[in-house]
Amino acid sequence: MADGQVVSATLFSPLRKIPGPKLAGITDLWMLFQVLRGRGSIEIDRCFREYGDIVRIGPSSVVVRKPEDYTEIYVGHKYRKDARMAKLRIFGIENVISAVDPGVHRHLRKLTNPLFTSESVKALQRPLQELLDDLFVHIDQSSRRQESANMWNLYRLLAFDFLGQAAFGNSFAALRKGTEMALMHDMDKFFRLLTIKTGLPSWVYDMTCCIPVSKWQDIVHSETRLMTLDNEIDRKGMPLSESFLCSTILIFLIAGTDTTSTSLAWITWALARYPQIYKRLRKELEVAIPDADILPDYTSLRRLPYLSAVIKEGLRRWPPASLYLPRIAPPGGAVHCGCFIPESTSIGCSPYAMHRNENIFPDPDKYEPERWLEESNGIYTLKSSSEMMSSYMAWSTGVRSCQGQPLAEMELYCVIAALTRRYEFYPDPETTDDSMREFETLLLQPISHSLKIKFEQKF
Template identity: 25%
Template sequence: MSLLTYPLDHPYIFSATLLLAAPLYHIIVWLKDELGIHDVPGPRLAALSDAWLGYWAAQGTRSLVVHEVHKKFGKFVRIAPNHISISDPDALQVVYGHGTGTIKSDFYDAFVSIRRGLFNTRSRSEHTRKRKIVSHIFSQKNVLAFENNVRIALAKLIKQWDKLCEGGIKGFSGKDGGGVWVGREGRVWFDVLPWYNYLAFDIIGDLAFGAPFGMLDAARDIAPVAISEPGAPLKVIYIPAVEILNSRGDFSASMGVLPSWIRPYIKRLPWYARGQQAVKHLAGIAIAAVEKRLADPASAERGDLLSKLQEGKDEDGNPMGKEELTAEALTQLIAGSDTTSNSSCGITYYLSRNPQAQKKLQAELDNALGLEEGVIPYESVKKLEYLDACINEGLRLLSPSSLGLPRLVPEEGLEVCGRNFKAGTVLSVPSYTVHRDTAVWGDDIEEYRPERWFERDANLIQKAFNPFSFGPRGCVGKNLASLELFVIIATVFRRYEFVLESDEPLMTREGFLRKPLGTKVGMRRRNV
């Protein structure tokens, strides 16, 4: 068969068309330079094609590579044909703050599955409507009411970890836990990341869907997902939810940096096709949970996230429909699981690697808590300064979202850090790089040192610290995330002592969130 006789949708023709069309399109855009950004430095390929950023996003190293590019080229760097990254804390308020007119770029279209939710809607009016319904749910008063759900799950975690210390849990080894063994100084050696995943998923399952997934009890990554087939009732199967969530994050973050016109074609390629399947499975978890919840009207009395979403009404007095309710529940599942597990694991790693900081934290906890044991109440630790510094220093080095969240410049243009940008330009401020600004944090930026939070200029730190973004599109659940981290870190380090298995740097992979690839520690009970 000659090339001319291949059908147009044949993989060879499809691939050849992409290879020819994409460069041609970007060369034309580059030559026209309608945005007036020819002079902004950066990798040569990035000025011509989204492929440069797309490649590093797919590799899971976007923030690390963009940081290196900023070190080479300076404050303003062109990382895509229409995308400028700005590594200046002063840019945060302008790009993300109130009243500047920026909106989310089409990057967020890649995160839509059931329908647009609070996180991925790009319409200002629709976002205002959704935020009105959702934001009050995460008021400090409501968040404190959720503490009991956190405490129940955390009690299960320390019960399981006590069993590990006493000789192990039958059946817990291999893929999920990476193996558990006892020895060397009477410690139990294992990977804490799977356990923090189980904890975070069970907490958010209980809050968002009315019941935990049961991962802590089973010591396994498992969750029910709804599969729909035409003409057939919903079928429920069980999948590794943490693994699916990771695949979904890799897929969406990689897809989002590519031009919208090419995305339908890219999805046909094997790696992206697997990611698309992960998106469907993750949506299925929300569908299965909401279906189960709505079938039991009495469960609406639980006072959890889902019941409060059901109660919420927009300014016209209209509640969310079933599909919108499911989409928002999915948003909470995604936002409330990985962020907590990643941060808890990262903080545990850094404190395990820095025994002096760990001992100082434990001394503060011992002094404040006296004979108090078990799961530590938020009220008992919320004002502990060194605990706060330990958490913040962990979030500085391993932010829930390290990449620069993209925003579109409005029609009237925008001035950022002394430079004017035209409408249609995409701007972002990378948290990874801003959290390593030596003018703010000092020369030892890669060191975990909680003391810097008492030594450095508080105004500079307040301006540069951006673990959850801010402004009208900032993380609506940051009060809940803060409560969880205070209770988890206080409880875990009050009860146990940790050392690292090796002194190797923390390895990560970045989808939308920057996730540790594991933290193997030696743990033993403390004598308190």
């Protein structure tokens, strides 16, 4: 940055009075550095603790964490998506996540909404039960060998197969085989590529694509390899050869596989780590599920208060899509936390930091399902309304909320209920606080990319 730009950003910017790291007021490189080292949201949370409810994280970028700001920014189309979100296009084609224009987003969402109706979701419980049977085969085999099951890997296979069932009417059978498809490896690499792509200016990203390092080039070319997905689908008898359909399918698989599997892993880790929480959930499930082999319908599972609290707290403590979601201040600007935010300024909230606001979530680093419950005459129910829900960003809110929420929630409820009802489980010695340390790409994942759990059948 030229000296004049530094002086302008420091002395004359309308954002100059908003607190934040000094370097962030001069260059976007501060935030880029945090993202590349897997600490984007973690650093934003630290900044809120140091500076207050509004923080400057770039020359023209601001984050806030008050509930009223969250509602103002994300409900409706007044604050449009940041143009940087367009970098999430696949093959250069718009999708529901990358679409900045409200009309385009509305059209794309309408095309895929039939997948997420309550009728469509209910129809998928039986195929999900079949996948759970495959999951139990792997767990039982590990148990008989007195080995741990790596639930990080198994949950990824299960989520991937479930999305195949939802999108195409057929599972990929990856879980049954117990191995990841080449497609999944390319999805992982492409996900890493998107993390870098969204953080870098386009011209810098284009230059980095020319770096002649084999591992990096393998990642760069993952998008090209993913373009063969339409051929793979053709071979399964489902002719979807147009790039638009291929792009839509891929964003569906990429957005749905790791978000759900990561959430399952974090919640399983919490239940294995805190026996008292496991025991309370187990007690509730023994009443609701007399036969461990017969899972009740999803609607019945949703009525279980402690199961609901366990899942809701897992999504609070470890929000799957944790990185802050940038929007653009509307024409004429806006006021947030007593500060004027000029139009075109990038502003948003971080789910990770919102969920750690100690004024709303006391002892926020503690996994505590009870915070979501209220008691009356000895009967526990989920809190019907609270300040916590006004800061709850697991699925975002408004017109841009997570489209796949109904599908993901059914998967979370059914898997956690079935696993807890069937097994007693605890961490393998290799699974420690250090191995489960949080690392952020576009998602919040354990740095080890592993979750080894020991299981014992307990019908």
